[in-house]
Amino acid sequence: MEKEGRISCSSYEIGERADILDTKVRKDLSSFGQFGIAGRGYKIKNLKKKIEEIIGKDSIWKIAVIGVGNLGTALLKYPGFKEECCKIVLAFDSDPQKIGKIIDSVPIYDIESIEREIRKNNLKIGIIATPSEEAQNVVNRLIKSGIKALLNFAPVSLSVPDDIKIIDIDLTARLEALAYYLTHK
Amino acid sequence: MEKEGRISCSSYEIGERADILDTKVRKDLSSFGQFGIAGRGYKIKNLKKKIEEIIGKDSIWKIAVIGVGNLGTALLKYPGFKEECCKIVLAFDSDPQKIGKIIDSVPIYDIESIEREIRKNNLKIGIIATPSEEAQNVVNRLIKSGIKALLNFAPVSLSVPDDIKIIDIDLTARLEALAYYLTHK
Ligand SMILES: NC(=O)c1ccc[n+]([C@@H]2O[C@H](COP(=O)([O-])OP(=O)(O)OC[C@H]3O[C@@H](n4cnc5c(N)ncnc54)[C@H](O)[C@@H]3O)[C@@H](O)[C@H]2O)c1
């Protein structure tokens, strides 16, 4: 929104962009203190600064990608990550043809060294881009190495302990939402 | 949930899995008639049948993917689509080395033939997997061809008319949510 030259916005607009209810936006933001003006929304510059404080923007989170196939390669090249909170620093694969390569300055390690490399670099976030049948085993090894949060692309439901946060990227649900919109237009 | 052998579930559990508020689940489902039991949730078998009716499961939505690079290729091979509501039937690219190829039985056409092929196959849903700088131009051509709903992967904000539904897959927002979770654990 800032790039569009706007000065202020409402919780409704924030919710709309982030695909969450405006009541949830107001609830979440209000737990960090009062910085919106009732009825007139939030000053975008203040909001951006406040959000950066909240998610600890000053610290960049280092991330590992597991599985460097079509999707994993697209993730290593994704420009969207470079300026934000997070940076992909390591990748792992089981294919000897890929191990030892470097994509967009990210080295690809052998999956067998995952415990050592994750601990050495003190990583907390992992992205799963392996085939579904490998995903649970890979997640178990990541959690043993100290990973606390996961972004999962494999179309499989993964079981993790309660203190581990996992977000599934479920394309089928998104497409069904589009189909629902078209059926009820 | 059905695959896990469950018989019933609550709106809270549905919301949890789909990453939306349970109040929104109850509100959305109740607008299709009464089929939950107050206090005891929904019978999963009834719910599944009801949802299939709602999104018009009997009709499979045909989809076009624009941009067959790393991400586009992963989408053509994605097993998650095959059994559900939607099926990728066409792909488009501007690279002569890719045009005319077939990936997982999906033919890749020249982007220049996009209007003719989209109209001929009466497609309504498109997936954008091109570089950001190409996305707006591609979207304009898709809308001219009759596309009504879009799933956008390019990290750019696209402008579309009000009657067009667009869902952005914003990985940065997902990673910030994981970073937020870790900062406030
Ligand atoms: N949710 C989505 O948006 C979406 C979209 C497309 C694909 N996918 C899913 O993402 C995953 C990857 O898709 P793809 O097209 O890149 O597949 P791919 O076959 O091209 O890549 C998989 C990679 O994982 C590696 N691998 C296999 N076992 C491994 C292990 N134990 N440890 C480390 N690496 C291992 C392979 O060597 C390969 O490089 C699949 O599960 C697919 O279903 C999800």
Ligand SMILES: NC(=O)c1ccc[n+]([C@@H]2O[C@H](COP(=O)([O-])OP(=O)(O)OC[C@H]3O[C@@H](n4cnc5c(N)ncnc54)[C@H](O)[C@@H]3O)[C@@H](O)[C@H]2O)c1
């Ligand atoms: N949101 C996400 O989850 C996510 C993840 C990774 C990548 N991305 C984004 O997805 C897009 C694709 O990423 P990638 O790694 O596959 O890139 P890529 O460069 O590998 O693929 C791009 C493809 O688009 C084709 N193309 C270029 N201009 C075109 C046009 N006018 N019409 C049709 N095809 C055209 C190219 O020939 C190429 O095959 C990028 O915008 C990237 O930033 C998003």
